[in-house]
Amino acid sequence: MSTTTTDERAIAELLREHGPALLHFLQQLTYGDSQRAEDLVQETLVRAWQHPEAFTAPYESMRPWLFTVARRLAIDARRSRQARPAEVSDSVLECASAPLDTADSAVRSLDVRAAVRGLSPEHRAVLEEIYFHGLSVGETAEVLGIPPGTVKSRSYYALRLLQRGLPGYSDRSRPAGRTTKPEACTTSV
Template structure:
């Protein structure tokens, strides 16, 4: 029983003497991750406890042996983290945006497609080029062979018709668009 208390005393002395320097060394190896550095420090001290022959080493101090063990443990821990997928914490999951219901998105997509089909071929062609293919007004005008002003007016009236056709749009949006058109016609005359 005296060897167990001697081992505990030696380990406590080892931690007092080399713990702060070893922790600082491990903090650098873990890029400032205090928790990981503390875990590695504890693991290094456990290794020292498991290998009592290290206490009898010819070194003046245990420090070189401890630093070598700590460095190897840090390397092994890093390799094992890289070999497995990244852990996702609860904080990351809580901050992630909630995904919309895919069924609702599919229904909405079908509604939009059906509403676009009700448009005239000219209006539909403009919307397809601008909103589905991502072309600018000028590019759409070149592709369709019409003036840019015609592209703008067709897209305006097509969107206005869609806002009336699609569910979830209020009549307020159509009144505000007609009010803005009335304002534009009075300023142009």
């Protein structure tokens, strides 16, 4: 070994002699992450190669120096990961819903209000009770004092009139800015 560089034989000897203990130590520090521990072992050996003065130190063994370097590298790696925001994979981004366009929502709301005002008072009353107050057909019939069959009939025809009065808002078309989620996104994690 020279004082300016460390030869490959010395690094190979370090790895043979201290590698298994160093790997075990780093696996504990990385909570069992073997890949990260192996990377840290390699980085520790690179540091030993970059600092040949460590080989000439008055220690009986290089192990304390290697373990100190490895521990500091593990701490630095953990701090580095904590300082960065969590990485998000493409599949997560595909499942995220697109932000709603509030202008489109406001326009749709105004269109629906105008269409509802165009309905007859009887049709409007049925829709208000069922869709805005959340009542069932039976409850709506009771509130309005009409038979349940009439409630069903009026709600059916009122919705058909709304559909005709709101072109582009039918079940087959979706409002702008809204997309259906891919199959993979519909399952819960």
